[in-house]
Amino acid sequence: MQLNFNLDWLTAKSLPIIGLDISTTAIKLVELSDAGKGMLRVERYVIEPLPKDAVTDGNIANLDQVADTLRTAWKALGTRIKYVALALPSSAVITKKILAPASLKGIDLENQVEAEANQVIPFSMDEVNLDFQVLGPSPSSPDDVQILLAAARKEKVEDRVAVVEAAGLKAFIMDVESYAAQTAYEQIADQLPNSGAGQTVAIIDVGAQNMHINILNNNESVYLREHGFGGNQLNNEISRRFGMSSEEAESAKRKGTLPESYGTEVLQPYTETLAMEIARALQLFTTSTQYQTVDHILLAGGGVMIPGIDDVVAKRTGTPTLVINPFANMAVGTHIRPQALTADAPSLFVACGLAMRRFDS
Numbered sequence: 001m002q003l004n005f006n007l008d009w010l011t012a013k014s015l016p017i018i019g020l021d022i023s024t025t026a027i028k029l030v031e032l033s034d035a036g037k038g039m040l041r042v043e044r045y046v047i048e049p050l051p052k053d054a055v056t057d058g059n060i061a062n063l064d065q066v067a068d069t070l071r072t073a074w075k076a077l078g079t080r081i082k083y084v085a086l087a088l089p090s091s092a093v094i095t096k097k098i099l100a101p102a103s104l105k106g107i108d109l110e111n112q113v114e115a116e117a118n119q120v121i122p123f124s125m126d127e128v129n130l131d132f133q134v135l136g137p138s139p140s141s142p143d144d145v146q147i148l149l150a151a152a153r154k155e156k157v158e159d160r161v162a163v164v165e166a167a168g169l170k171a172f173i174m175d176v177e178s179y180a181a182q183t184a185y186e187q188i189a190d191q192l193p194n195s196g197a198g199q200t201v202a203i204i205d206v207g208a209q210n211m212h213i214n215i216l217n218n219n220e221s222v223y224l225r226e227h228g229f230g231g232n233q234l235n236n237e238i239s240r241r242f243g244m245s246s247e248e249a250e251s252a253k254r255k256g257t258l259p260e261s262y263g264t265e266v267l268q269p270y271t272e273t274l275a276m277e278i279a280r281a282l283q284l285f286t287t288s289t290q291y292q293t294v295d296h297i298l299l300a301g302g303g304v305m306i307p308g309i310d311d312v313v314a315k316r317t318g319t320p321t322l323v324i325n326p327f328a329n330m331a332v333g334t335h336i337r338p339q340a341l342t343a344d345a346p347s348l349f350v351a352c353g354l355a356m357r358r359f360d361s
Helices: 063-077 106-120 154-166 177-185 232-242 246-255 262-288 309-317 338-359
Strands: 018-022 026-036 039-049 083-088 093-101 128-137 144-153 170-176 200-206 211-217 220-227 296-300 321-323
Touching: 018 063, 018 154, 018 177, 018 338, 026 063, 026 338, 039 063, 039 338, 063 154, 083 154, 083 177, 083 338, 093 106, 106 128, 106 144, 128 154, 144 154, 154 170, 170 177, 170 338, 177 200, 177 211, 177 220, 177 338, 200 262, 211 262, 220 262, 232 246, 232 262, 262 309, 296 309, 296 338, 309 321
Parallel strands: 018 083, 083 170, 200 296, 296 321
Antiparallel strands: 018 026, 026 039, 093 144, 128 144, 200 211, 211 220
8 A cells, every 4th residue: 555645846756765764762764675586675774763752642843853863864874865755654644435436537536536535634625735546446336446545734744854854865755654564564464374365464563652553454454543552661661660761761671781670570561561452452453343353463663672572462362473574585785784683673664664665666
C-alpha cells in the first residue's frame, strides 16, 4: 500500500532516496540499493537519539532540535543522497474507502474523489493535503472501483518537510507510517505460511509512547489502532528503581551497564506486562470485528528489542510470534556490522519500508 502526499515540485523518476523515520525518541535513516537478481542490499543505516520532548505524540514540538539531529544523523550515515522518503503517523491521517465509477479517468476521477472527500473529511479542503489510490474493482458493484482516500492537515505535512529542508535535505515522498510498515512486511511475508495469503497477521510496532497495531487479512490491512503502552514504561521503571534520568536509563539500557538486578526486577515484569497488553489489544480486535482469530504476531519497534520477547508473547497469546527483521532476505553492505543490524532491525521497520520506495515502478 502506498500513498504520497505529493510534493509537487519534485517530479524526477527513479531518484535515489533514503528512508527517514522521525519517531518519538530517534531519527532513523536507512539506505538500500539494488543488489541484482531481485535482491536488495542494506548499504547504510543510522539511529540518532532525539532530545527529550522534541517530538511528542507524533508532532514536531521543536523543529530546530529535530533538524539538528537529522543533520547529525545524515552526516553519520556517510551518504551523498539528499532526497528522503518520510511518513506521517497513522493517527495524523484520515483514511476512507470510497467508490467511484470505473469509467472515470484522469481529472474527472480526481474531481470525483475531491467531491467525495468533501463529504467525509471534517476540515476545509484548503486545510488538507489529499491523496488517493485506486484499489481495484468493487466486489459489490461491478461498475465501480474501490478507492482508498487519505487526507492530512497541511501543517502536519509542512512541519516534516520544514525539518528536512532545515537539515539541508530534500523531501521527495510523504507516506503514512502504517503503509510504510506494510511495504517492509513484503520483505518478510515469505516467512509465513503461503506468504501470508489466507492468514490474519498482526503487526505490533511498539514505540516509546504507544503500540501501533496494524492487522492484515490476506495481506490487506483490515484494522488500525493505537494502544497506550510503549517502551517509555520500561525507561520510567529503570529511572525509578535505579535513580536515573530517562536519558541515563536509555543510555545504560543500550550499553548493557544496568545493575545485575535489572533483569529480574525490571525487565521481566515489563516483558510480561507488554505481552499482556498485546493480548488485550488482540482480544479487542477479535471481539469488535468479524475476525475470530489471529494466526501470527509480528513484533517491531524499539520497545521489543528484548531477548526472548517473542516466546513470552507467544505463550501469553497462544499465537506464533516473530520479532521482525526486514533485512533478513537482503544483502549487507560493507559499511554495516551484521550483528548490530540484526539487533537494531525491529526499530528500523518503518525506515526500511520508506527506503524501499526507491524501487517503486
